[in-house]
Amino acid sequence: WISDLRGICLAYFTSGFNTAAVDHEADGSTNNGIFQINSRKWCKNLNPEVPNLCQMYCSDLLNPNLKDTVICAMKIAQQPQGLASWEAWRRHCQGKDLSDWVDGCDL
Incomplete structure (x- = not known):
């Protein structure tokens, strides 16, 4: 799910695609x-x-190389609540038409 529209929507609304975001x-x-x-x-x-x-470490999640972040996010998404976590x-994002995220892209 990370590489599809669900992951894009989630990343946009959680951090604005900022890998170094800390709240x-x-x-x-x-x-x-x-x-x-x-x-x-x-x-x-x-x-x-x-x-x-x-x-x-939480600091590992701030790396622009998303490998560790994706591994952790997938663990969270595999919980019973899934992406609703x-x-x-x-x-x-949930229940929304996410196709707008790639509108105009030549895929």
Whole structure:
């Protein structure tokens, strides 16, 4: 899903395609990278108590090389909630006609 229109829509509405985006939450966690993956559960930040389910540092998610980010995002998408794990997906992408993202492209 990362390489199709769903991933494009999600990346646009979570970070504006900014691989270095970091958003600080009120609880002290951070949302990191192009898919804004949260440190509360998915990556290791300063708090040693987090589960770190992607088994990587949150700073690894800020790399313009998206390999680590894609691996982690796919782990999240494989959870029961799927892409709906992201509020941006639920609000802006889910159930929408995503073909506009490639309108005018010669594919």
